[in-house]
Amino acid sequence: MGQHDKKDEGRLPGQHHGDLRRALLEAALVEIEASDGAAPSLRAVARRANVSPGAPYHHFKGKDGLMAAVAVDGFEALRQAQREALALSKPEERLETMSAQYVRFAAAHPTHYRIMFAQSPATHSGDQAGHLRQVAMESFLNLAMAVAAVAGKVSEAEVRARAHMAWSLAHGAVMTLVTGLTQALLVEEAEHVEVVARRVGRACVLIARHGV
Amino acid sequence: MGQHDKKDEGRLPGQHHGDLRRALLEAALVEIEASDGAAPSLRAVARRANVSPGAPYHHFKGKDGLMAAVAVDGFEALRQAQREALALSKPEERLETMSAQYVRFAAAHPTHYRIMFAQSPATHSGDQAGHLRQVAMESFLNLAMAVAAVAGKVSEAEVRARAHMAWSLAHGAVMTLVTGLTQALLVEEAEHVEVVARRVGRACVLIARHGV
DNA sequence: TGTACATCAGTGAACGCGCGTTCACTGATGTAC
DNA sequence: TGTACATCAGTGAACGCGCGTTCACTGATGTAC
Numbered sequence: 001m002g003q004h005d006k007k008d009e010g011r012l013p014g015q016h017h018g019d020l021r022r023a024l025l026e027a028a029l030v031e032i033e034a035s036d037g038a039a040p041s042l043r044a045v046a047r048r049a050n051v052s053p054g055a056p057y058h059h060f061k062g063k064d065g066l067m068a069a070v071a072v073d074g075f076e077a078l079r080q081a082q083r084e085a086l087a088l089s090k091p092e093e094r095l096e097t098m099s100a101q102y103v104r105f106a107a108a109h110p111t112h113y114r115i116m117f118a119q120s121p122a123t124h125s126g127d128q129a130g131h132l133r134q135v136a137m138e139s140f141l142n143l144a145m146a147v148a149a150v151a152g153k154v155s156e157a158e159v160r161a162r163a164h165m166a167w168s169l170a171h172g173a174v175m176t177l178v179t180g181l182t183q184a185l186l187v188e189e190a191e192h193v194e195v196v197a198r199r200v201g202r203a204c205v206l207i208a209r210h211g212v
Numbered sequence: 213m214g215q216h217d218k219k220d221e222g223r224l225p226g227q228h229h230g231d232l233r234r235a236l237l238e239a240a241l242v243e244i245e246a247s248d249g250a251a252p253s254l255r256a257v258a259r260r261a262n263v264s265p266g267a268p269y270h271h272f273k274g275k276d277g278l279m280a281a282v283a284v285d286g287f288e289a290l291r292q293a294q295r296e297a298l299a300l301s302k303p304e305e306r307l308e309t310m311s312a313q314y315v316r317f318a319a320a321h322p323t324h325y326r327i328m329f330a331q332s333p334a335t336h337s338g339d340q341a342g343h344l345r346q347v348a349m350e351s352f353l354n355l356a357m358a359v360a361a362v363a364g365k366v367s368e369a370e371v372r373a374r375a376h377m378a379w380s381l382a383h384g385a386v387m388t389l390v391t392g393l394t395q396a397l398l399v400e401e402a403e404h405v406e407v408v409a410r411r412v413g414r415a416c417v418l419i420a421r422h423g424v
Numbered sequence: 425t426g427t428a429c430a431t432c433a434g435t436g437a438a439c440g441c442g443c444g445t446t447c448a449c450t451g452a453t454g455t456a457c
Numbered sequence: 458t459g460t461a462c463a464t465c466a467g468t469g470a471a472c473g474c475g476c477g478t479t480c481a482c483t484g485a486t487g488t489a490c
Contacts, residue, residue: 020433020434036331036335037331041475041476041477042476042477042478043475043476043477044475044476051434051435052434052435052436053435053436053476053477053478054434054435054436054478054479054480055433055434055435057477057478057479058432058433058434059433062477062478063476063477063478117387117391117393119248119249119391119392120391120392120393121393122392123248123392161407161411164385164388164408165381165385165411165412165415167384167388168380168381168382168383168384168385168387168388168412169377169380169381169384169415170380170384171380171384171387171388172379172380172381172382172383172384172385172387173376173377173380173384175329175380175383175384175387176376176379176380176383179329179331179332180332180334180335181329181332181333195373196376199373199377199424200377200380200424202424203377203381203419203424206418206419206422206424207415207418210418212411212412212414212415212418232466232467253442253443253444254443254444254445255442255443255444256442256443263467263468264467264468264469265443265444265445265468265469266445266446266447266467266468266469267466267467267468269445269446270465270466270467271466274444274445275443275444275445
């Protein structure tokens with residue numbers, strides 16, 4: 001399709017862009033970052049992609065569609081990050097790696113992460129909403145199954161409760177890293193993502209195995 | 213000051229309000245709730261308080277000032293919730309109660325909670341910012357000290373790390389309750405706040421005592 | 425290879441809207457004497 | 458108790474702005490023959 005390998009350099013007005021969809025998604029990330037996690041204006045995103053305000057409508061269902069697409073992208077990247085851990089055969093190792101990967105993913109894609117959880121997937125609207133819900137739930141279920149394997153013989157309710165605690169720990173730790181909270185609370189300033197990731201991994205195993 | 217006990221019923225235009233400051237803070241909470249956690253427009257808040265768009269400027273430094281005041285209110289309520297736990301003499305009981313109270317506080321004031329952590333206290337601006345940072349840090353330090361008492365003889369860095377994990381767990385659990393995430397992830401639907409609060413309390417003690 | 429044509433993916437002007445903030449004003453309140 | 462006056466806390470109109478979205482348009486691309 002696109003013949004313009006060098007992005008839009010030398011592109012004449014009216015010419016096709018090449019991969020505007022991708023470019024808009026990337027521009028959205030930059031704008032989200034710039035506005036400290038808040039949803040940017042569609043016009044600002046278009047501006048950043050060097051495109052007119054109407055152009056995004058050929059690729060997304062308005063602003064909500066764009067933001068939903070960003071979130072979906074994020075959840076798919078998260079699933080990818082979990083995939084590797086899923087293959088591990090030892091339950092403890094599997095859960096520990098999966099939770100640590102969760103932290104690493106969020107640290108690597110902080111802007112995606114913030115948008116993914118800026119609002120509950122349940123309250124998204126539009127045609128992407130169904131896909132969003134599905135892919136979000138899938139990543140939680142991956143964790144829940146890993147918890148179940150470690151927990152052993154406990155009720156389903158207890159598994160859900162432990163998975164909730166484990167996910168809460170990972171999510172909370174990630175939020176501290178991803179927003180400026182770490183700095184604000186004078187904690188862990190010098191600690192690296194990797195240290196936090198490993199701690200979270202171990203803590204999740206602890207919670208899954210012993211319960212609380 | 214205010215002679216208008218029945219809010220603004222029967223109040224003539226131009227008359228003083230009584231306690232518009234308080235009324236605006238309450239209106240802000242309602243509007244935040246209505247917009248799913250996002251910062252509402254100052255005009256919408258004024259509208260809800262049955263007051264002209266310019267009125268809030270007699271009480272807050274613009275929109276940012278209002279939102280900062282909401283956050284400060286929240287942190288002060290949180291400190292109040294922690295105070296009771298602080299008096300407990302047994303370290304384990306103190307930490308467990310404090311963390312559980314944290315969850316109870318957030319469940320009781322979900323809108324406050326969301327605004328408190330919608331953006332890092334560090335990025336707030338305006339004259340309330342300093343107060344905000346101080347009161348936010350104070351509530352974290354309360355937790356950190358409770359963790360230290362349970363942890364016993366470990367390095368300061370280790371205390372901070374364990375406090376970080378404990379706070380992450382509580383914060384993550386609370387976020388799940390406060391946003392629609394609980395429902396979206398099909399988890400804990402039937403569980404009550406109290407159950408989660410107690411679980412979080414026990415988990416925090418576990419983390420503080422054994423580390424990860 | 426050339427031509428006619430449908431489709432695609434842009435443009436840019438325009439729309440109405442609600443926003444944050446300012447400002448001159450005004451009526452009610454509190455105070456001094 | 459009455460009066461003069463300063464201050465307080467509202468009003469409502471106005472400002473300029475950026476927003477999301479629509480729309481007629483147009484040039485480039487891909488396809489059929």
